[in-house]
Each structure stands twice: as structure tokens, then as C-alpha cells.
Amino acid sequence: MDKIEAFGECKGVNSWFLDPRCNVSLAVLKRRLSDKKKWTAEDAIRIPSRATLREAFGESKTIAEWLKDPRCTQSAGTVYTRLKKGDSLEDALTQERRPAGPPAGPLLRAFGEEKTLKAWSRDPRFGLNEHTLRSRLDVQVLPLEDALTRPLRAKLALPKAEQRRIAGIA
Template sequence: MRSDPKVLLTAFGETKGLTEWSRDSRCKVSQATLRVRVLHQKMGLEEALTLEVRSGKGPRGPRKLYNAFGESRTLAGWARDERCQVTVHVLRYRVAAAWPFEKALTWPSGKPLEQTQLYSAFGEEKNLWDWGEDARCLVDQYTLRNRFLHKRWPLELALTRQLTHKESPPAGVTLDDLRKQSMRKYFVISAQEYCAITGLTMARFKRYRRLMSSAHADEDRFPPEVYEYATTVIFDTEELCDWFIRLYTEVVAREESRLSEAVRTLQGNLRVNDLNTVPDLETAVRRARLSMADTYSNRERYAQQKKLDVAFADYRKLPKEILSGKKVLAESERLLKELAGA
């Protein structure tokens, strides 16, 4: 921001322009904050210079320093260090997740460890993915990663311990079958993978899980997870698909009914039989709202205008929601067919 060269201010026995005062080592605020304080709030210059900002506005306070390898730097400074293996965004996420700071810096974020790091068992060394394909492994890849990386089981035990009752495959599917299938065809599926297939957002998936897992959702509770590790939640594929098919069958039917009602409301107010023939629907709706002043009383006009606004919003929004819901239904049904044919 430009300063006015004609404005000279005196403090600490010195006289300077506002820009020079903002660059003084005794100034605790930004030039913009100093200008507001002095010129608009009429604050004394010494107080304006030295009073630190307490709100979220103004300059940042001292940045937090992080210690590693006997040095102290900010996150951005560490992200530029050659020993840092990740971006500043990944580093910030790991710090927020309470990772030990040196581990947060040096732990690579590229290929997963199960494909790069070698682990020893039975006198051999392989990466974790190859151990999951070994004939001595009695579990699927998901279970092996969960046991070894997150539950910290000894590798030989994680490989050879039979599946528990929660991890058992459905009837008719053997462990050899599981090992031969791709991850997508496993009898279990992660929340992230299901969302990627069906087009659901993780935010909506988590909202369904939170609301429908509560004590008030006894009629159709969200499927329980098979197991969970780190940020990955694993579900039974059949249970998860069945639940979303039941949900979205009702959702799509309800949204189609609302869309039909919205079309009828718009057609009645605009006096047309086909909304596609209206060149500028938004302008037509606005004119219809204004024309209600001659037809209804104040209270009735407000109710009719609100009904028209809701119908117009539904007409614009619901087709996209219906298509998304139909995709969830179609992909969930496809997953069930693949599971049945596995």
C-alpha cells in the first residue's frame, strides 16, 4: 500500500513517514494495520507501533520451529532441506497427525513400503506384496498389511495365522481364490476404493457412516467395518453394496418424484407445457415471481414465491443428483455380480 509522503509522524524522539515507521524494528504490525490504527482509529503512534495484533488479522506472530537432527527450522524451511522426502503439504499433514518429526521428514510418500522395503521370514527376504503372494501366506493382502504394518504382528505369525471369524471369506470362496483375484474383486473393499468406483465423495460416505451408525439408526444401520488401519476402513463388499443399493433405490425414487413436482410447479406458473421451449428460464421465473403481486395477498404471495424458488432450485439441481445416484446403484450392482461370479 502506498504511503502519503506528506504525513510525518513522531515517536521515540524520531520523525519519519508511515512507510519508514512500518519498517522500523520496533514496529510489531504490518503497514496496513499501522495505517488503520494511526489514520483511522487515531491511536497514538508509539502504541500503534508496539501493540501486537491479537486477532487473526495483521502480521503473523513468531512462526513455530521444529527440531530435527539437532537443528530448528520452520516447516517450510524443513521442506526445502535435502533430507526431507515429502512436500510441505504432506509434512504439515504428518505433523498434525502427531508423527515423530524426523520420521515425518524422512519417510518416503511415493510407492508403499510393501512394494519397496524387504522383510525377513523363513530365512528369506521379500517385499510385503510378494509375501502376500507366497504359498505359505494364509491370508489376503489387506489382512497381511493390517496385521504386520499396523498391529505390529511378527511377520511369520501374520503370514501363517488363520483368518479370524471377522476376517473369514464368504462361503464358497477359498483362500487360494482370494490370492488369485485382483484387489477390486476381493470379498472386502476399502471406503476409498468404493467411492472411486461409484463416484461417491468421501465426505458423503463418512456422513452416512456417522449418521447411520448412531443409536438412532436401528432400522437400517450402516454396515460395520471388518477392520480399520491408519486412514483406511475395510468393509464387507456384499454388505456395503446391499446397504447402498437399499439407500439409493429410495433416494433416486424420492428425487425423481421431487423433480416431477418441480416441473409441474414451473409449468403451472410459467404457463407452458414444455420447459425446454423457454429461452431464458431464470428470467421467466423472475417475472413470474413479480407477477404474483397482482394475484395474491402478501402472505399468500410469500408462500407461492417460496414454492416457486424451491421448484426452480430442484429443477436445476436434481437431474445431476439423480444421475449420481443411478451410478451408485449401477456400480454397486456390478460389484455384487463380480463377487457372485468370483
């Protein structure tokens, strides 16, 4: 192939392949450049393989390119999640975090703080899971501060013979 003009520069195919703007293998680049009806030189070089161009703000780019765009104010994970939920690309790229809804469940007060049951169960000071905390409050009817601070009991392992006797497998 002759010299290829792109981005205001003129280079050979191998030089374009080594260019940092090139996002495809040499074989893909050669194939794309040979199909001038389908690919402009710039697109053949910059668009990664299997990438789909998405339109926003009147421009077409790949998602990877949109994530680098200065108008994108969101993380890649947020953008992909929003797109899966059906948001427009412009909204996925730019909308600030949506305000959180009301807390799930009532607020419970202990140690001068108010949190939901789930939030208390995630507090690293206490090391309890939500099921254990709920059981202590609902079944054992403990006050919240006691439920949070009561030590976890280690389960005592019974000897195998005792386990069989209890289970009726003598």
C-alpha cells in the first residue's frame, strides 16, 4: 500500500500501525484501508475492533472514546449501567448521581446515632450480619445497643457419637 493520509499526516501502513492513535492489529488496519468505501483512514486507525459507534452531542464515537471525552462526568461503570437501563448516551455520560430515595426501613437509634437496620449491620464496629441483628431484636427482644454489643457465641461442636445419638442414628 502507498502512503496513507490521516490526521493531517502522511505515513505508510506500518507507521500508522505503530502510531499511538492506532487501536487495531496490523491485519485489521490493512483490511480496513483496502475497503475505502466503508472506512475513512482516520476511522480505520482509531476505532477499535468490534467497536460500535454511538452518537451523542451530534458526534459519533465508540463508548471508550466517549469515556475519555471531557463532557463525560461519570465513571465507566456508571455509564454502562445507565445504558443497560435504557438511558440515552448523553444522560449516561453527564447526569449527576440521582438523589437516593428514602432509607429502607425505619431509623433505629443507638449510641447517639440513627441508622437503618441494614446500616447498623454493616457498621464495622459490631461485626454482625443483618440476619443476626434482626434475630436479636425480633426473637430475643434485646434493646438495640445490647443486640449490637453482645458477643457472638462460638458454636460448640458435639462429638460425633453425641450427634448421632441426638439425630437418632445410634
